Amino acid sequence: MSADPAIGAFFEMLAAERNAANNTLAAYRRDLEDLLTFLAARHIAMAKAATADLRAYLGQLADNDLSPRTQARRLSALRQFYRFLVEDGRRGDDPTAALDAPKLGRPLPKLLSEEEMAALIKACNELDGAEGARLLAMVELLYATGLRVSELVRLPVAVVMRDQPFLTVRGKGGKERLVPLNPPARSALTTYLEARPRFLGGAQNSPFLFPSRGKEGHLTRQRFGQLLKGIALKAGVDPARISPHVLRHAFATHLLDHGADLRSLQKMLGHADIATTQIYTHVQQERLKTLVETHHPLAKSTSRKREIAAKK
Structure with missing residues (x-):
């Protein structure tokens, strides 16, 4: 993680004031490290990021096919961090205020064949x-x-x-x-x-x-x-x-x-x-989608291309 004092202060606050569990701290750390990597590639300091920068980051998460729940968890971590910066007087605005959370939808029921x-x-x-x-x-x-x-x-x-x-x-x-x-x-x-x-x-x-x-x-x-x-x-x-x-x-x-x-x-x-x-019709759709993505030759080819692109 960056030596940015704002980030260090944020984690000190989580541990001391909110008594956050170790698992919670580790999850926030991973999420913020992911944002840090994204912003560093664009030469943007994390504490200085604008709403447009964060929206671009969330867009990349969606493009990488991260689940809506994972996207929502990442956004929650960002909100916590930037609200802390405002409350601590380290910046005057909250760049996450105008960001929309991804639609989670209703979780699909577990299935047995x-x-x-x-x-x-x-x-x-x-x-x-x-x-x-x-x-x-x-x-x-x-x-x-x-x-x-x-x-x-x-x-x-x-x-x-x-x-x-x-x-x-x-x-x-x-x-x-x-x-x-x-x-x-x-x-x-x-x-x-x-x-x-x-x-x-x-x-x-x-x-x-x-x-x-x-x-x-x-x-x-x-x-x-x-x-x-x-x-x-x-x-x-x-x-x-x-x-x-x-x-x-x-x-x-x-x-x-x-x-x-x-x-x-x-x-x-x-x-x-x-x-x-009607939730069960969504189950059918998901099963068909998985079937096609798993067995259709064109779907396999696309999936392989994504894997190669992700490694670059």
């Missing part, structure tokens, strides 16, 4: 006993219906006592909706219902489909999440990529891949606003 879901279900099938029957039923149910995990663990046993192709689910705001049950889910439920009395403990009965001896009376979402991560290991899927909500995303994305329309998907997911459901 159809092959990974098949591996997860296969691993559940290979488990023995009542525990295995319960986990298979829960995984099959989530993947077949796209239920929220809170809806799943609170399902009343009455809704599945009859062999029917639909579930009636009470979701957010007490609104009811019908969700279809495919044959694998119905089969898994039939097997689980035979094993369900093992989970009742000393109680004669329980209103919940997935009862538990805990104070809530049903299996908790946290415990189900733990069971999912355990079976992910057996299935050869990274546990860090698995959660009950990821299975809901898998349901939605795989349905769209096979031709489902957004309105139907909105009803099954229980979204009040279709704009919430």
Whole structure:
């Protein structure tokens, strides 16, 4: 880092006055070093940079395909630095005041492929006993219906006592909706219902489909999440990529891949606003973009040219 006293004073302030963690200081240092390199190539002192200089720097970040989140983090570091210079009396204006932050957009949900879901279900099938029957039923149910995990663990046993192709689910705001049950889910439920009395403990009965001896009376979402991560290991899927909500995303994305329309998907997911459901169309677009960039020969050629240019 430059010996510029303003930069040194900035880091002293972060450490002393804001008690910034070492990781935070290291991140700010990397970001400011990157700006310093950019400005030095243009013979501009960092403390003297104008708004146009910083806008050119941010433009270069975008041209280099840095993610909007990385661009936003870099801009945040610049804002902190130049505001400090103003507050410390080292310059009279803040050149970052007129800079616009990049649009972050909504983060895309984590994805599991159809092959990974098949591996997860296969691993559940290979488990023995009542525990295995319960986990298979829960995984099959989530993947077949796209239920929220809170809806799943609170399902009343009455809704599945009859062999029917639909579930009636009470979701957010007490609104009811019908969700279809495919044959694998119905089969898994039939097997689980035979094993369900093992989970009742000393109680004669329980209103919940997935009862538990805990104070809530049903299996908790946290415990189900733990069971999912355990079976992910057996299935050869990274546990860090698995959660009950990821299975809901898998349901939605795989349905769209096979031709489902957004309105139907909105009803099954229980979204009040279709704009919430539309995030899955962005997922499809990103997957197509990645597919083209990874496999198309012209895309590979362009990517290689960028790599060569970056090294110069």
